[in-house]
Amino acid sequence: MVDFGLRLLSCATLRLARPLHALLLVSGRFDDVILSTKLLNLYSRLGDLPSAALTFRHAPTKSVIAWNSMIACYVRHGLLPDALACFHRLLLTSSARPDRFTFPVTIKACWDLDRGKRIHSLAFRFGFVWNVFVSASLVHMYSRLGSIDDARKAFEEMPYKDQGSWNAMLSGLCQNAKAAEAAEVFEEMMTLGLPMGKVTVSSILPACAPLNSLLLGVAIHVYCIKHGLDSDLFVSNAFIDMYAKSGRLEEAQKVFDGMADMDLVTWNSIISGYEQAGEVSSALKLFEGMKESGVRPDRLTLVSLASAVGQCGDDRTGRTVHGYILRRGWDSRDTVVGNAIVDMYGKLSKAEAAREAFDRMPVKDVISWNTLITSYSQNGLAKEAIEIYESMQSREGIAPIQGTLASVLPACAHVGALQQGMKIHGRAVRTGLQSDVFVATCLVDMYAKCGRLEEATHLFEQVPRRHTGPWNAIIAGLGVHGHGQRALSLFSEMQEEGVKPDQVTFVSLLSACSHAGLVDHGRRCFEQMQTVHGLSPSAKHYACMVDMLGRAGRLDAAYELIATMPVKPDSAVWGALLGACRIHGNVELGKLASSHLFEIDAENVGFYVLLSNMYAKAGEWDGVDEVRSLARHRRLQKTPGWSSVEVNKKVNVFFTGGQSHPRYEEIQGELRALLAKMKSIGYVPDYSFVLQDVEEDEKEHILSSHSERLAIAFGIMSTSPGTPIRIYKNLRVCGDCHNATKFISKITEREIVVRDSNRFHHFRDGGCSCGLTLQLRDSSSSDMEDKKQIMQLKLKTRVSIQEEQIASPLV
DNA sequence: TTAGGGTTAG
Numbered sequence: 001m002v003d004f005g006l007r008l009l010s011c012a013t014l015r016l017a018r019p020l021h022a023l024l025l026v027s028g029r030f031d032d033v034i035l036s037t038k039l040l041n042l043y044s045r046l047g048d049l050p051s052a053a054l055t056f057r058h059a060p061t062k063s064v065i066a067w068n069s070m071i072a073c074y075v076r077h078g079l080l081p082d083a084l085a086c087f088h089r090l091l092l093t094s095s096a097r098p099d100r101f102t103f104p105v106t107i108k109a110c111w112d113l114d115r116g117k118r119i120h121s122l123a124f125r126f127g128f129v130w131n132v133f134v135s136a137s138l139v140h141m142y143s144r145l146g147s148i149d150d151a152r153k154a155f156e157e158m159p160y161k162d163q164g165s166w167n168a169m170l171s172g173l174c175q176n177a178k179a180a181e182a183a184e185v186f187e188e189m190m191t192l193g194l195p196m197g198k199v200t201v202s203s204i205l206p207a208c209a210p211l212n213s214l215l216l217g218v219a220i221h222v223y224c225i226k227h228g229l230d231s232d233l234f235v236s237n238a239f240i241d242m243y244a245k246s247g248r249l250e251e252a253q254k255v256f257d258g259m260a261d262m263d264l265v266t267w268n269s270i271i272s273g274y275e276q277a278g279e280v281s282s283a284l285k286l287f288e289g290m291k292e293s294g295v296r297p298d299r300l301t302l303v304s305l306a307s308a309v310g311q312c313g314d315d316r317t318g319r320t321v322h323g324y325i326l327r328r329g330w331d332s333r334d335t336v337v338g339n340a341i342v343d344m345y346g347k348l349s350k351a352e353a354a355r356e357a358f359d360r361m362p363v364k365d366v367i368s369w370n371t372l373i374t375s376y377s378q379n380g381l382a383k384e385a386i387e388i389y390e391s392m393q394s395r396e397g398i399a400p401i402q403g404t405l406a407s408v409l410p411a412c413a414h415v416g417a418l419q420q421g422m423k424i425h426g427r428a429v430r431t432g433l434q435s436d437v438f439v440a441t442c443l444v445d446m447y448a449k450c451g452r453l454e455e456a457t458h459l460f461e462q463v464p465r466r467h468t469g470p471w472n473a474i475i476a477g478l479g480v481h482g483h484g485q486r487a488l489s490l491f492s493e494m495q496e497e498g499v500k501p502d503q504v505t506f507v508s509l510l511s512a513c514s515h516a517g518l519v520d521h522g523r524r525c526f527e528q529m530q531t532v533h534g535l536s537p538s539a540k541h542y543a544c545m546v547d548m549l550g551r552a553g554r555l556d557a558a559y560e561l562i563a564t565m566p567v568k569p570d571s572a573v574w575g576a577l578l579g580a581c582r583i584h585g586n587v588e589l590g591k592l593a594s595s596h597l598f599e600i601d602a603e604n605v606g607f608y609v610l611l612s613n614m615y616a617k618a619g620e621w622d623g624v625d626e627v628r629s630l631a632r633h634r635r636l637q638k639t640p641g642w643s644s645v646e647v648n649k650k651v652n653v654f655f656t657g658g659q660s661h662p663r664y665e666e667i668q669g670e671l672r673a674l675l676a677k678m679k680s681i682g683y684v685p686d687y688s689f690v691l692q693d694v695e696e697d698e699k700e701h702i703l704s705s706h707s708e709r710l711a712i713a714f715g716i717m718s719t720s721p722g723t724p725i726r727i728y729k730n731l732r733v734c735g736d737c738h739n740a741t742k743f744i745s746k747i748t749e750r751e752i753v754v755r756d757s758n759r760f761h762h763f764r765d766g767g768c769s770c771g772l773t774l775q776l777r778d779s780s781s782s783d784m785e786d787k788k789q790i791m792q793l794k795l796k797t798r799v800s801i802q803e804e805q806i807a808s809p810l811v
Numbered sequence: 812t813t814a815g816g817g818t819t820a821g
Contacts, residue, residue: 164816
C-alpha cells in the first residue's frame with residue numbers, strides 16, 4: 001500500500017507530482033479530502049497555479065485548508081482579485097468556515113484601504129483579530145496601504161505581540177517615512193528585552209540614515225557580528241543600503257566585498273549608493289560586474305544607471321544605455337524607468353531627446369511632467385518649460401506638487417515672466433504649497449529676478465527662517481539690484497538668528513558686494529567664510545572675488561588671488577579677470593586670461609568678443625584680426641541677442657533684427673512714432689553702437705531693431721498706459737538702447753525695468769536709477785574715446801564689434 | 812495537510 005500522504009509531502013518537482021496525481025485518480029483515493037488537499041498544496045508549493053486550480057475545482061469535498069491554499073496560491077501569483085473572489089466564494093457558497101489561517105492570506109490580497117477595512121471587520125466578526133498572525137497581518141496591510149495610524153492602532157490593540165508583530169510595526173513605520181517613531185518602537189522593544197532577529201535588523205536599518213544616526217547602525221552591525229546575523233543576505237543588503245545612504249561608501253563596499261552570495265538587491269543597493277554619491281564611474285563599473293555575475297538587472301538598476309549617465313554628462317554613454325534599456329525590454333509602461341530616461345536626457349542637455357522619450361511614455365505621472373519641465377528649464381528653454389507647465393494644467397488627474405512649482409518658478413524667473421509667476425504663486429497659496437520652504441524660496445527668487453524686490457522681501461518676511469534657502473535667495477536678490485549694504489545687514493541678521501550660512505550664501509553675498517563695489521566688506525566675508533564658518537571656497541567664490549577686485553581696478557590683486565588659489569581656476573574665474581581687463585584696458589593681462597579661457601572653454605564666443613573688444617579699445621588692430629580669425633577657424637557663431645516681455649501672461653520673445661512676430665509691422669510703426677518724439681526732445685542716436693558700415697538711415701533702423709527695443713515697443717502698445725514694462729535681455733544692454741530707454745520712459749510716462757545678463761536697470765521719468773548707473777557712467781565718460789576708436793576700427797575692418805556681440809556671423 | 816513579519820525607487 002502506497003503512503004500517499006508522505007509521498008505528496010516529500011515530492012519536490014512537478015515531474016514527480018504528475019504521476020502521483022494520476023495514481024490518486026485511478027486508485028480512487030482522490031476522493032479522500034485530506035489527500036486531494038495535500039495534492040493542491042503540492043501544486044501551490046511548486047507554483048503550478050493551473051494544476052492547483054484544477055485540483056481544487058475537481059475535489060469532491062473542499063476543506064477550509066483547501067480554500068486557504070487556493071487563496072494563497074492566487075496571492076503568490078499576484079492575482080489579488082481572484083484571491084478575494086475565492087475568499088468570498090468560501091463565505092457564500094461553502095459549508096466550510098474561515099479559520100485563523102484564512103485571514104492572514106486574505107488580508108495580504110487587499111490592494112486598497114476599503115477592501116482592507118472590510119476584511120478587517122470580517123476577521124473581527126469571526127473572532128480572529130486577536131490572533132497574533134492575523135493582527136500582525138493587519139499591521140502590515142495598513143502600513144503597505146499607507147494608513148500608518150490604522151497600523152499603529154492595530155498594533156497597540158494586540159493583546160500579545162510576538163517578534164513578528166514588532167517587525168511588522170518597525171518596517172511599516174520605516175516605509176512610511178516615520179524613522180523617528182520606528183526608532184522609538186525599536187527602543188521600546190529593546191527595553192522589553194526582546195531578542196533581535198535578522199528580520200528585526202533589516203526592518204530597523206532603513207531608519208538609521210534618515211535619522212542621521214550612523215551610531216545606531218554601527219551598534220546594530222556589532223550586534224550582528226557577535227550573534228552571527230551578519231552573514232544573512234537580507235541583513236547584508238540592508239547594511240549596504242544603510243552605509244551608502246549615510247555617506248559611508250567604504251563601509252558599504254566592505255560589506256559588499258565580504259558577501260558570499262549576492263542577489264539583485266545587493267547589486268542595486270551598491271550601484272545606487274555610488275550613483276547617489278556622484279561616483280559615476282564606480283557605479284558603471286559595478287554594473288558591468290553585475291552583468292558578468294549573471295544577475296539580471298531590473299527597473300531599479302536601470303533607474304540608477306540612467307541617473308549615473310546623466311551625471312557623467314557623456315551623451316555617447318547615454319545613447320548606449322538608452323539602447324541597452326530598450327533592448328533589454330524596458331517596459332514602456334513603466335513610468336519610473338521612463339522618467340529616469342527623460343531625466344537622463346535632460347541632464348545630458350538633450351531637451352529634444354527628453355521630449356521624445358516623454359512623448360513615447362503611455363502613462364505619465366506628475367513626476368514625468370516635472371522632469372520634462374526641469375529638462376527644458378535647466379537647458380535655457382524657459383519659455384518652453386512654462387508652456388509645458390501650462391499644458392500640464394489641462395491634463396486631468398495631474399496636479400502640481402512641490403517639485404512642479406520648484407521646476408517652473410526658476411523658468412519664470414529666468415525669462416522674467418512675472419504674471420505667470422504670480423499665477424503660480426496663487427496656485428501655491430490655494431494648494432498650501434506656499435508654506436513649503438522650497439517653494440517659498442523659489443517664489444522669493446522669482447519675485448527678485450522679475451524686478452519685484454518689495455514682494456520678494458515681503459514674502460521672505462513671512463517664510464519660516466530656520467532654513468538657509470530663503471536667506472540665500474533674498475541676499476542674491478538684493479545683490480543683483482545693487483543693494484550690497486542691505487545684503488550685508490541681512491547676512492548679519494541671519495547669523496544673529498542662528499541660521500548657518502552655506503557655500504551658496506557666500507556666493508550670493510560676495511556677488512552682492514562685487515556689484516555694489518564693496519571691496520573691503522567682500523574681502524572680510526571671504527575671510528570669515530573660512531575662519532569663522534569653516535567653509536572652503538570653491539571656484540565660484542574665487543570668481544566673485546576676482547570680479548570684485550577686478551571691477552575696482554585692483555587687477556594685480558585679482559591675478560595674485562588666482563595664482564594662489566588652491567582649487568583649479570575655471571572659466572568663470574578667468575572670465576571675471578578678462579572682463580576686468582577690458583574695463584581697465586589691461587591688454588597684457590587680458591591676453592593671459594584669454595589664453596586660459598580658450599583652453600578651458602574654447603566654445604564660448606563671449607570671451608573672443610571681450611578680447612577683441614579690448615584690442616579695439618587699445619587700438620591693436622592686428623589683435624582684433626587675430627581673434628576674429630581664431631573664432632572663425634573654430635566655427636563659432638555669435639550668440640543671438642534676444643529679449644522677452646510678458647503680456648497677458650504670455651511670454652513674447654524678440655530676436656535682434658527678427659521680423660517673425662505676427663505684429664511686426666505695428667511694432668515698427670510704434671518704434672517710428674517713438675523715435676520722432678524722442679528726437680524732438682533731444683535724443684541723438686549713437687551710431688558708434690552700430691556695427692555694420694552702412695548709410696545713416698540704415699544705422700537708425702539697425703538700432704531700432706535691437707531686441708530690447710522691439711520688446712519695449714510691443715510692451716507699450718499691448719498694455720494700458722501707466723503699466724510698468726519689464727524686459728529680460730539675454731546679453732548686456734547696449735549703450736544706445738540704455739540711453740533711448742531713458743527717453744522712452746519720459747515720453748510714455750512708464751516705468752521700464754530691464755534685466756540683462758548682469759543686473760537690473762530701472763528707468764523712470766527719463767532717468768536710470770539702477771545699480772549699474774555708476775558703471776555706465778564710467779564707460780560713457782570715455783565715450784568720446786570709444787567712438788574714435790570704433791571709427792578707426794570700422795575704417796580698418798569695415799565691421800566693428802559691440803560688447804558681447806559680434807556684428808556679423810563669424811562663419 | 813494551510814498562515815504573518817525583511818532590503819533597493821523617479
